[in-house]
Amino acid sequence: MALLVQKYGGTSVGTVERIEAVADRVFKHKQQGDDIVVVVSAMSGETNKLIDLAKSVTTSPSAREMDVLLSTGEQVTIALLSMALMRRGLDARSYTGSQIRITTDNAHGKARIQKIDTEAMRADLDAGRVIVAAGFQGADEFGNITTLGRGGSDTTGVALAAALKADECQIYTDVDGVYTTDPRVVDSARRLDKITFEEMLEMASLGSKILQIRSVEFAGKYQVPLRVLSSFVEGEGTLITTEGNKSMEQPAVSGIAFNRDEAKLTLKGVPDLPGIASRILGPISDANIEVDMIVQNISSVDGTTDFTFTVHRNEYDQALSTLNSISEELGATEVLSDAKIAKVSIVGVGMRSHAGVASSMFRALAAESINIQLISTSEIKVSVIIDEKYMELAVRALHSAFKLGDCVNDVSET
Amino acid sequence: MALLVQKYGGTSVGTVERIEAVADRVFKHKQQGDDIVVVVSAMSGETNKLIDLAKSVTTSPSAREMDVLLSTGEQVTIALLSMALMRRGLDARSYTGSQIRITTDNAHGKARIQKIDTEAMRADLDAGRVIVAAGFQGADEFGNITTLGRGGSDTTGVALAAALKADECQIYTDVDGVYTTDPRVVDSARRLDKITFEEMLEMASLGSKILQIRSVEFAGKYQVPLRVLSSFVEGEGTLITTEGNKSMEQPAVSGIAFNRDEAKLTLKGVPDLPGIASRILGPISDANIEVDMIVQNISSVDGTTDFTFTVHRNEYDQALSTLNSISEELGATEVLSDAKIAKVSIVGVGMRSHAGVASSMFRALAAESINIQLISTSEIKVSVIIDEKYMELAVRALHSAFKLGDCVNDVSET
Incomplete structure (x- = not known):
């Protein structure tokens, strides 16, 4: 029995059908006896829709209010996914960043995580509950809603995995792993079973845009095994881990x-x-x-x-x-x-x-x-x-x- | 200088243009020296859209998750209205029900308000800030998001007015007041300048659907002068107050x-x-x-x-x-x-x-x-x-x- 943090990006939860597919996968893991914390992004397109709304009101929206606005995107997804999990008979509970609580500094739009309370999550996991957490968001010490910046849901996933000492943080995305190079350029490009954090950082910063660099740094720092997998195709993905495992x-x-x-x-x-x-x-x-x-x-x-x-x-x-x-x-x-x-x-x-x-x-x-x-x-x-x-x-x-x-x-x- | 709580329903904030119009009105009142707390609903249609999303996931959504989902509607509006107010040079700050904090019981979907913290709001008002509060929502003692049920934004408005001892709670809607009867049935129906809480309760429960009954009861109990006005037409509206004032x-x-x-x-x-x-x-x-x-x-x-x-x-x-x-x-x-x-x-x-x-x-x-x-x-x-x-x-x-x-x-x- 493992404790897994699974992060699903905007494309993976882009429609109700895809949310159902995520629920199916979580259900399968749960049946296998794993404890699961799911971290989700806003449904794809939603964040841009909200940004457009703000732009139609003002050209220079306040960063604080922008965070209040954007954080609703993930809040919709956590509620829908929790409902889908409960329909499968699982006990699930959604949490916004502020509810968890993920304490950040007050740099709205690009906040840094300072502290994560794990007590309530531990109690949920002990009770057999699936935790569905909103990615990308937190709250400062005064309860003001903050966001971690675009792609910040990866960071949320890794941070929760580190705080809960999870066995693995699984990042579900639209590619099935990290490749030796871009398969669109080289036909024989091969999926890597394993790669080190350092290699991943070099690959990511050099243009293989699969994971947010910050989340890889974070995972490396706290030695959280990170796995990149496809939401749409079954497979082992690529495990990003410390050198010793290679x-x-x-x-x-x-x-x-x-x-x-x-x-x-x-x-x-x-x-x-x-x-x-x-x-x-x-x-x-x-x-x-x-x-x-x-x-x-x-x-x-x-x-x-x-x-x-x-x-x-x-x-x-x-x-x-x-x-x-x-x-x-x-x-x-x-x-x-x-x-x-x-x-x-x-x-x-x-x-x-x-x-x-x-x-x-x-x-x-x-x-x-x-x-x-x-x-x-x-x-x-x-x-x-x-x-x-x-x-x-x-x-x-x-x-x-x-x-x-x-x-x-x-x-x-x- | 008066302290006014102004509540704008879904139709009054249904588009970005209408949100701008609300911002203009708030700006005008603020220029006149009034202190303003604005309570807003979700943009019209949004709540139904969210309900449809939930229905497409499950026929029996959990009440807790439904509240997490629906509360995003007002959260979008408070952010947009705050931005519109700031663009007019006002200092504005948005608050979700849970941020304020409006403490309710845990009856998800039909929660009752138990307590409202006014300290932070007082500080904001003293600093000349416009408070933009999400209607319809609160949080229970454990921080779980709750909603007050449909139309609950009226109740939020009255409750904030009572807690802050506001001079008036103004409910902006799509009618310009309470009429002697339905003008669609009787041509000569006349807008009433004043009506008592008791009369309003009898009128409302008997079919004049302008205000949520519960908010009128609440206003009567705490003797909060309540005024029904049109968002779209200038006018005095109808003041709902105690009998002595008639x-x-x-x-x-x-x-x-x-x-x-x-x-x-x-x-x-x-x-x-x-x-x-x-x-x-x-x-x-x-x-x-x-x-x-x-x-x-x-x-x-x-x-x-x-x-x-x-x-x-x-x-x-x-x-x-x-x-x-x-x-x-x-x-x-x-x-x-x-x-x-x-x-x-x-x-x-x-x-x-x-x-x-x-x-x-x-x-x-x-x-x-x-x-x-x-x-x-x-x-x-x-x-x-x-x-x-x-x-x-x-x-x-x-x-x-x-x-x-x-x-x-x-x-x-x-």
């Missing part, structure tokens, strides 16, 4: 991540003096622009260097004009920029113990005549910036080079 | 109420013995059928009597079959029944000091050759049951006999 003979690389969200900026020929990096990035940061990769080459013989960094493509124009305005003052010879780039990364905790992973990557790209513009590495990933037109080719080449493809598919392809 | 020279009759909701049943020739009434009405009450008028004539020379009562027309069939099943055992000679009846009543606290009001009523009906089937009287009303086809005629005759018509209209009609 097989000893794991491959060096677990997956290939990629995105087209970035743009590259270079300040050429700046004097290579102490403090130059902060004099360049200071104004960028003051403009609230987040920087991702930063590369500075060694100095030329004339004592100057080239300084390159990437920003989100949405902030490209602003970053470029900021850079143009400071280049003269910094004595740069030229400002170069390119938004037509892609970032491709190999991710895997196995890199720690496998030498030569980066050079395998570079060799595979070279074999396809793909030029590497920037390189950035961390302990468990290597990222490169390339021309965006080669992105799919690069992903397929790397997927194949690191033998990530599904075995069955590989055989059929030979 | 003019000394008030007319004997204030209004004419009527309905077609009842059916009449008679047990003929039952032995006139002690306990016979309870032997007849016991089984009716056991079947959960509510009885309105009860008339028993004096005994005939043979020691038998006829026993007549009325029930709601919806429960007519059930009442009739109950009566048929006990008539033999009670020794009745016959069961008579008639669903084609109407009840017409004259209402007025003036009756207390005016003799002959009832006989004026009977004379007016006789002048139109309308036969009276049953009569029932209380201190401030006289009700008669007549053939339903004469209902409109009777109402017009009585409206004219007691000179209730609008003076201007009367002149134009001559």
